[in-house]
Amino acid sequence: MAPSRLSLFIAAPIVLVSALALGLGVALQADRLDDTTRAIEESRLRFTLDDLRERFEARMALGLPLKAMPDAAAALERELRRDPDIVFISVIDNAAAPVFRAGAGAADADPPALRRQAAARDWLLREPGFVTLGARLSRPGGVPAGTLLLRHATQRQAGAVAMVTRELTLATVCAVLLTTFCIVFGVDLLVRRMDGMLARMNEILGLPQCGDGAAALVGDVNQTAAGALHDLAAARDTLAPGAR
Numbered sequence: 001m002a003p004s005r006l007s008l009f010i011a012a013p014i015v016l017v018s019a020l021a022l023g024l025g026v027a028l029q030a031d032r033l034d035d036t037t038r039a040i041e042e043s044r045l046r047f048t049l050d051d052l053r054e055r056f057e058a059r060m061a062l063g064l065p066l067k068a069m070p071d072a073a074a075a076l077e078r079e080l081r082r083d084p085d086i087v088f089i090s091v092i093d094n095a096a097a098p099v100f101r102a103g104a105g106a107a108d109a110d111p112p113a114l115r116r117q118a119a120a121r122d123w124l125l126r127e128p129g130f131v132t133l134g135a136r137l138s139r140p141g142g143v144p145a146g147t148l149l150l151r152h153a154t155q156r157q158a159g160a161v162a163m164v165t166r167e168l169t170l171a172t173v174c175a176v177l178l179t180t181f182c183i184v185f186g187v188d189l190l191v192r193r194m195d196g197m198l199a200r201m202n203e204i205l206g207l208p209q210c211g212d213g214a215a216a217l218v219g220d221v222n223q224t225a226a227g228a229l230h231d232l233a234a235a236r237d238t239l240a241p242g243a244r
Contacts, residue, residue: 010191011184018183019176026172030165037157042124042131048079049135049148056091056148060139066091066146067099076102087130087151091137094144103151129155 052075059069066072076089080102088103125132135148 008184011180011187014183014187015176015180018179022172022175026165026168030161030168033164034158034161037161038154041152041154041157042133045131045133045150045152046122046124046135048083049133049150052076052079052089052148053135053137056137057139060137060145066093066137072100073102076100083152085153085156087153088149089151090149091146092149093146099146129153129158 055075056066056069056072060066072091076091079089080086086103088101090098090102091100092098121136121138123134125134130151131154132149132151134150137145137148139145
């Protein structure tokens with residue numbers, strides 16, 4: 001049985017507000033998930049850089065120059081193998097010249113945009129699809145010795161967030177459809193019960209039936225009102241001075 005027009009008019013605002021609330025909730029949760037996963041990933045990359053910096057600075061504290069560290073390149077390659085999303089890891093000196101490089105994009109490890117960040121001890125640069133972190137190396141006494149650079153691809157993280165967002169969107173659509181079904185037919189059932197109760201009350205009191213009979217009642221009232229207006233106009237014409 002199709003729902004009545006009154007049921008649809010009553011249920012439409014409720015369904016609209018529910019759909020907007022669910023959609024806004026999904027959008028906020030997806031944005032929060034993106035921020036959380038990004039913060040976790042950047043924290044993990046910062047831990048990797050800090051670990052490498054401790055090793056390099058420990059060797060320099062023993063008197064080894066940065067360019068003479070025997071296992072520096074091997075340490076970079078080892079970190080590169082641990083995380084396939086690392087594009088490159090590089091060590092540059094104070095003149096932004098590469099000292100050690102590992103990774104497919106290591107040749108571009110020191111563009112001007114990164115050199116401008118080299119003055120800070122720890123920095124982070126976000127770009128579409130990538131994030132680049134820097135950690136300054138210091139000799140004993142805090143003398144700058146160079147900078148560690150790590151460039152990481154964020155496509156896999158973005159893909160995971162997009163997949164979760166799609167799943168949440170699908171669940172939201174299903175929830176909206178189910179909510180719409182329940183609200184529309186629930187309101188329609190309530191309206192029909194009220195209509196039946198009013199019909200029984202009218203039958204007991206001897207009043208015209210509501211529902212479909214209400215339209216006929218309105219038509220009768222309109223006809224009566226039109227007749228009364230016609231009689232009134234005729235009486236006015238009869239009493240007018242020109243009718244004598």
